[in-house]
Amino acid sequence: MPRKKDNLPPPPAGQSFEDALAGLESIVESMEHEQLPLEELVSSYEQGSALLNHCEAILKTARGRIELITLRSHNECSPEAAAASAHAPALPPGMEEDPNDDDDIRLF
Numbered sequence: 001m002p003r004k005k006d007n008l009p010p011p012p013a014g015q016s017f018e019d020a021l022a023g024l025e026s027i028v029e030s031m032e033h034e035q036l037p038l039e040e041l042v043s044s045y046e047q048g049s050a051l052l053n054h055c056e057a058i059l060k061t062a063r064g065r066i067e068l069i070t071l072r073s074h075n076e077c078s079p080e081a082a083a084a085s086a087h088a089p090a091l092p093p094g095m096e097e098d099p100n101d102d103d104d105i106r107l108f
Contacts, residue, residue: 017058024051 027048031041 015054017055017062020051020054020058024048024055027051 027044030036031044031048036044
């Protein structure tokens with residue numbers, strides 16, 4: 001018999017990635033293998049969408065933190081970066097300043 005899922009709340013803001021992912025997997029599993037009424041399917045889809053957005057936000061934050069750690073590590077290990085950091089803000093590898101760049105916005 002299908003489980004009743006009335007008015008499911010959105011995921012709490014402090015919910016861990018692992019808990020949100022487990023909840024999302026549970027929703028997908030029930031939607032794939034249970035005979036749910038249309039209203040429950042829509043409700044489950046809505047909750048799954050909220051959990052997916054929550055997981056993506058956590059991943060985006062983690063990705064930004066990793067990129068920052070990588071840039072800091074690269075800047076601390078590079079002797080050129082140590083000398084350059086005294087004169088200008090550090091840029092990520094491959095993003096060196098173009099001396100011919102006049103700061104105009106270009107579309108092509």
